[in-house]
Amino acid sequence: MAEPAETAYITTPIYYVNDRPHIGHAYTTTLCDIWARSMRAGGRDVFFLTGTDEHGVKVEKSARARGITPLELANENAAEFRKVMDLFELTYDDFIRTTEARHVSQVQTAVRRLLESGDVYLGEFEGWYDEGQEEYHTETKAKELGYASPISGQPLVRATQTNYFFRLSAYQERLERLFGERPDFVRPEARRNEVLGRLRDGLQDVPITRTNFEWGIPFPGDEEHVIYVWIDALMNYATAVGMCEEPDGDRSRYWPADFHVIGKEILWFHAVIWPAVLMALGLPQPGCIYAHSFWISEGQKMSKSLGNFIDLEQLQGYMSTYGTDALRYFMATQGPQGATDSDFSRAQFHETYTTDLVNTVGNCASRTSAMVDKYLGGTCPARSGEGAVGALDWSDFTSGQVREHLDAMDRFELGRAIEAAMRIIRRVDTYINETQPFKLARDPEESGQVAGILYDCLEAIRIASCLLESTMPARIAELRAAWNLGAASGDLEAECGWGRLEPGTVISKVALFPRLELEEQA
Numbered sequence: 285m286a287e288p289a290e291t292a293y294i295t296t297p298i299y300y301v302n303d304r305p306h307i308g309h310a311y312t313t314t315l316c317d318i319w320a321r322s323m324r325a326g327g328r329d330v331f332f333l334t335g336t337d338e339h340g341v342k343v344e345k346s347a348r349a350r351g352i353t354p355l356e357l358a359n360e361n362a363a364e365f366r367k368v369m370d371l372f373e374l375t376y377d378d379f380i381r382t383t384e385a386r387h388v389s390q391v392q393t394a395v396r397r398l399l400e401s402g403d404v405y406l407g408e409f410e411g412w413y414d415e416g417q418e419e420y421h422t423e424t425k426a427k428e429l430g431y432a433s434p435i436s437g438q439p440l441v442r443a444t445q446t447n448y449f450f451r452l453s454a455y456q457e458r459l460e461r462l463f464g465e466r467p468d469f470v471r472p473e474a475r476r477n478e479v480l481g482r483l484r485d486g487l488q489d490v491p492i493t494r495t496n497f498e499w500g501i502p503f504p505g506d507e508e509h510v511i512y513v514w515i516d517a518l519m520n521y522a523t524a525v526g527m528c529e530e531p532d533g534d535r536s537r538y539w540p541a542d543f544h545v546i547g548k549e550i551l552w553f554h555a556v557i558w559p560a561v562l563m564a565l566g567l568p569q570p571g572c573i574y575a576h577s578f579w580i581s582e583g584q585k586m587s588k589s590l591g592n593f594i595d596l597e598q599l600q601g602y603m604s605t606y607g608t609d610a611l612r613y614f615m616a617t618q619g620p621q622g623a624t625d626s627d628f629s630r631a632q633f634h635e636t637y638t639t640d641l642v643n644t645v646g647n648c649a650s651r652t653s654a655m656v657d658k659y660l661g662g663t664c665p666a667r668s669g670e671g672a673v674g675a676l677d678w679s680d681f682t683s684g685q686v687r688e689h690l691d692a693m694d695r696f697e698l699g700r701a702i703e704a705a706m707r708i709i710r711r712v713d714t715y716i717n718e719t720q721p722f723k724l725a726r727d728p729e730e731s732g733q734v735a736g737i738l739y740d741c742l743e744a745i746r747i748a749s750c751l752l753e754s755t756m757p758a759r760i761a762e763l764r765a766a767w768n769l770g771a772a773s774g775d776l777e778a779e780c781g782w783g784r785l786e787p788g789t790v791i792s793k794v795a796l797f798p799r800l801e802l803e804e805q806a
């Protein structure tokens with residue numbers, strides 16, 4: 285019997301339903317989508333999870349303000365998020381909603397286990413209470429606020445609240461050990477250092493229930509309390525694959541996740557609280573918490589007050605002018621995957637589109653296929669090896685780039701992975717300029733040489749296209765169709781072996797990325 289395929293599990297944050305979807309949500313989900321597609325192309329059994337975070341006081345308040353129930357609000361906005369994911373053709377395997385029964389019951393099971401193990405206990409929280417906002421502040425925060433409500437200006441009052449607490453303090457050492465043993469547990473490194481710095485300040489137990497509102501999962505056995513939205517939300521990564529069911533669901537084979545991909549603002553919850561909860565539950569740790577940075581918009585932070593979010597309408601504008609693949613490519617190569625923020629500017633988008641997609645990928649494929657059409661009647665020539673010029677060993681060069689790409693993808697370094705593919709395309713361009721098949725073609729004696737050169741070009745572009753497919757699935761599908769390359773085989777590495785392109789294959793001319801003027805953008 286064949287070995288079962290190696291599993292791969294990747295998650296996005298689950299998005300709050302009290303906001304409208306924007307570039308940030310599309311960005312994180314697209315990064316995960318590229319990785320998921322790439323792992324599938326490599327034959328792995330992939331589970332790609334996204335969804336919505338639907339509980340909490342904010343949802344309750346927004347719903348009340350609109351005169352609808354929190355669930356009605358959640359239904360409406362969860363549908364909106366799903367619409368965005370489908371519009372972008374994001375290939376998630378499941379979309380979890382925290383109001384679903386499967387999630388609620390497993391969160392309660394998990395919390396019950398934590399109560400039994402003593403990791404959750406009933407305690408008192410003393411703090412500074414903002415009566416208008418129904419919110420507690422710690423001493424440090426209250427001092428910062430001048431002991432007055434930032435909203436009403438009324439003085440904060442000293443008050444105690446009875447809550448259930450998670451014994452986070454008990455996990456200090458184990459977390460330090462985890463970070464020490466697994467330097468890649470939190471990436472990029474700047475984010476890891478941030479967490480380590482805060483960890484050194486020492487950990488305090490955290491309240492994990494609330495009694496001042498109702499829109500949450502009831503605490504098992506004490507329905508006065510609802511489970512704090514962050515604990516509820518983090519658990520989605522486990523409940524979606526049935527980790528808190530008894531017995532574990534079929535999907536438990538995916539556990540633990542290879543990557544929890546998040547934005548940097550929610551790092552503490554994912555890098556410290558979540559691993560500690562998993563330790564308390566006796567569940568294995570994820571491979572990596574990957575916290576990317578932020579998109580800013582035309583040089584400014586995106587914020588509600590500035591109203592400058594790159595929203596769904598704007599994204600649709602880009603997609604209808606440039607195509608979804610161009611947006612994916614831009615996000616993956618120019619986005620804030622590292623430790624610094626990136627600016628989403630129209631001019632930069634247009635520039636990247638023109639330089640990388642029109643002038644490089646598109647031009648190289650169209651120039652090659654046009655020559656094959658003109659000099660070889662639109663058929664792939666024999667693998668003669670006659671095209672080899674100078675010291676370039678194509679097989680060696682492409683296999684080096686393929687290895688680099690696969691290694692980078694495995695590590696979720698999308699920019700580096702895409703760059704390896706682009707290097708192949710740029711090398712083809714240089715090769716055409718060096719060998720000048722369009723000049724050689726004037727001399728019938730050189731026809732073997734021309735054919736050899738064009739085989740190399742076609743084959744190198746084919747290999748690069750296999751590597752680019754996870755980033756630009758629609759345009760590469762067009763190329764596959766025009767060059768009769770067939771469907772992906774499920775073994776990306778083998779597919780990228782040099783010489784797999786069959787002589788005699790009919791090659792049609794392609795124009796993958798039309799040249800556009802910046803003004804054309806609505």
Ligand code: ME8
Binds near residue numbers: 299307312520549550
């Ligand atoms: O935080 N640039 O949900 P959320 C890049 N429900 N990415 C951005 C971004 C920006 N400017 N703004 C947002 C929540 N994001 C919780 C998560 S998970 C258990 C619970 C992305 O709707 C980024 O991935 O506020 C960020 O972490 C996420 O959206 C926050 O989404």
